[in-house]
Amino acid sequence: MKIQSAVFEVSSPSLDLCPRLALPEFAFIGRSNVGKSSLINMLTEKQTLAKVSDRPGKTRLMNFFTINRNWRLVDLPGYGYAHVAKTDRADFNEAVADYLVGRENLVCIFVLIDSRLEPQAIDVDFIGWLVDNEIPFVLIFTKTDKQSRSQTQSSIGRFKQAVLAELEPPPPIFASSAKTKAGRTDILNFITEQLDENPQQPGGSA
Numbered sequence: 001m002k003i004q005s006a007v008f009e010v011s012s013p014s015l016d017l018c019p020r021l022a023l024p025e026f027a028f029i030g031r032s033n034v035g036k037s038s039l040i041n042m043l044t045e046k047q048t049l050a051k052v053s054d055r056p057g058k059t060r061l062m063n064f065f066t067i068n069r070n071w072r073l074v075d076l077p078g079y080g081y082a083h084v085a086k087t088d089r090a091d092f093n094e095a096v097a098d099y100l101v102g103r104e105n106l107v108c109i110f111v112l113i114d115s116r117l118e119p120q121a122i123d124v125d126f127i128g129w130l131v132d133n134e135i136p137f138v139l140i141f142t143k144t145d146k147q148s149r150s151q152t153q154s155s156i157g158r159f160k161q162a163v164l165a166e167l168e169p170p171p172p173i174f175a176s177s178a179k180t181k182a183g184r185t186d187i188l189n190f191i192t193e194q195l196d197e198n199p200q201q202p203g204g205s206a
């Protein structure tokens, strides 16, 4: 897919203030600093579209970006940072939980995982929360430029074994680097397939 336009639309603190439902949405979530905003900039090839920072907790609101005028990327606040609400299993922003459970035009949730780390409790808990709520997701292992390809592959292997072994069907998995653009084509192709299966609702409401 060619990205012809990528435009910031709105930031929202809560589900009821999110933009109208008309366009299919693809949301990015993961631990603070895992690289969500950087990945959005890499996919759109607009380095200043989403705000990137070394300081964890940069993204505090749900940020909506309209792509090619007919679908959206959504940059969600990271979990594992201050100002979060406790749920049974996970520790993250309450508005994000409302969005993930209740957003009707949400096509796909990309959960970002740092490819360099052993499975982290916070990610395992978050994935457990998605599974408990029967919310499908896709995994993207980030920052692969920081290590060798074989280190990334063994890290993904350990994650599959420790966290995903009982998941049926297993989630799709991608590996990415905002620096080298690794994963860009695969992720955009996946989004294209999903858009074909979930076309824009003509005159979508709300």
Ligand SMILES: Nc1nc2c(ncn2[C@@H]2O[C@H](COP(=O)(O)OP(=O)(O)OP(=O)(O)O)[C@@H](O)[C@H]2O)c(=O)[nH]1
Binding pocket: 030, 031, 032, 033, 034, 035, 036, 037, 038, 039, 051, 052, 053, 054, 055, 056, 057, 058, 059, 060, 077, 078, 079, 142, 143, 144, 145, 146, 176, 177, 178, 179
């Ligand atoms: N080398 C390298 N650095 C990356 C990559 N992705 C992100 N970073 C760096 O990691 C830091 C955090 O990136 P962000 O994109 O702001 O992370 P985030 O997940 O949006 O963080 P929050 O908004 O705080 O939740 C920044 O210093 C980025 O430059 C990557 O693929 N490779």
Ligand SMILES: [Mg+2]
Binding pocket: 036, 037, 038, 051, 052, 058, 059, 075
């Ligand atoms: Mg961010």
